[in-house]
Amino acid sequence: MKKILVTGANGQLGKELHDIAKQFIDVEFLFLSREDLPIHHFDLVRNTFQAFKPDYCINCAAYTAVDKAETEKELAYIVNAEAVGILAAVAASIQCKFIHVSTDYIYDGDKKGEHFEDNLPKAVSVYGDSKLKGELAAIENNPTSIIIRTSWVYSVHGNNFVKTMMRLMRDRPEISVVNDQHGSPTWAADLASFIMHVIGYVNWQPGIYNFSNEGNITWYDFANEIKQLISADCKINPIPTSDYPTPAKRPANSLMNKDKIKSSFAYTPIDWKVSLKNCIQALSKG
Numbered sequence: 053m054k055k056i057l058v059t060g061a062n063g064q065l066g067k068e069l070h071d072i073a074k075q076f077i078d079v080e081f082l083f084l085s086r087e088d089l090p091i092h093h094f095d096l097v098r099n100t101f102q103a104f105k106p107d108y109c110i111n112c113a114a115y116t117a118v119d120k121a122e123t124e125k126e127l128a129y130i131v132n133a134e135a136v137g138i139l140a141a142v143a144a145s146i147q148c149k150f151i152h153v154s155t156d157y158i159y160d161g162d163k164k165g166e167h168f169e170d171n172l173p174k175a176v177s178v179y180g181d182s183k184l185k186g187e188l189a190a191i192e193n194n195p196t197s198i199i200i201r202t203s204w205v206y207s208v209h210g211n212n213f214v215k216t217m218m219r220l221m222r223d224r225p226e227i228s229v230v231n232d233q234h235g236s237p238t239w240a241a242d243l244a245s246f247i248m249h250v251i252g253y254v255n256w257q258p259g260i261y262n263f264s265n266e267g268n269i270t271w272y273d274f275a276n277e278i279k280q281l282i283s284a285d286c287k288i289n290p291i292p293t294s295d296y297p298t299p300a301k302r303p304a305n306s307l308m309n310k311d312k313i314k315s316s317f318a319y320t321p322i323d324w325k326v327s328l329k330n331c332i333q334a335l336s337k338g
């Protein structure tokens with residue numbers, strides 16, 4: 053019986069892991085929300101690991117308020133960097149394998165083409181930099197960590213682009229969506245399945261891995277596909293990022309190459325349109 057501790061269990065990814073947990077009859081999960089285990093309470097982290105003695109920890113906890121992080125720097129770095137280092141170290145101290153989730157926001161958004169895992173990072177926001185520091189802390193304190201960089205995450209749970217667009221498209225005759233940021237969406241349900249695939253894989257392969265659905269799109273393309281799937285009448289205007297200023301800068305290109313997960317874990321990500329359709333179907337079922 054494997055034991056898996058999931059932090060940040062009330063987030064999009066945490067809840068998707070919870071949804072599939074029952075499929076794994078040989079696994080005892082412990083799902084801990086921010087209230088149960090604030091990862092920046094280091095003594096509580098140590099005590100929790102000592103008491104449960106997990107074989108794996110999946111860190112889904114993160115400070116994810118990208119714009120707010122610009123003014124709440126200290127908290128962003130504590131949660132996304134310092135606490136990740138502590139989690140990784142505590143996991144290492146009891147031979148618990150550590151899986152940490154990171155972001156496309158660590159990449160150089162000005163680069164043309166896909167980002168590879170060994171490309172030089174260049175975060176342009178506090179959030180991106182705090183996540184990058186978290187990766188480094190995890191690797192330093194626990195060199196056997198697996199770090200999964202993902203992008204544009206959505207889910208039936210929580211607040212995200214897909215749910216916001218569905219609401220706006222039903223409420224408004226016209227909306228504007230950015231059309232000069234390129235990337236790939238990730239259905240959190242697919243990411244959850246991939247993480248469990250990695251845990252069940254024949255051998256543990258530490259390192260950094262990109263993960264998203266397949267596809268190269270803009271937020272405007274994403275919105276148009278949502279519109280089609282929900283048969284909305286709303287007009288969608290493509291706009292440049294400069295027309296939608298935000299406190300935190302976003303990478304213009306966050307496309308990630310995913311050959312490494314294909315070769316290391318024999319895993320082929322699902323096409324973004326297929327997963328979006330599945331998520332919207334799941335949402336409409338309630």
Ligand SMILES: NC(=O)c1ccc[n+]([C@@H]2O[C@H](COP(=O)([O-])OP(=O)(O)OC[C@H]3O[C@@H](n4cnc5c(N)ncnc54)[C@H](OP(=O)(O)O)[C@@H]3O)[C@@H](O)[C@H]2O)c1
Pocket residue numbers: 059060061062063064065066085086087089090091092111112113114115116131153154155156183202203204205206210
């Ligand atoms: N969402 C995206 O578009 C995106 C893109 C790229 C990478 N990622 C990364 O993917 C991972 C999962 O993201 P997600 O979309 O599932 O995020 P999410 O929905 O915001 O979930 C994060 C969870 O972490 C919890 N949390 C925050 N501070 C905490 C703390 N100090 N201690 C314990 N828990 C804490 C939050 O608690 P509350 O529920 O109480 O707020 C929330 O439940 C994160 O590492 C994120 O950086 C996300």
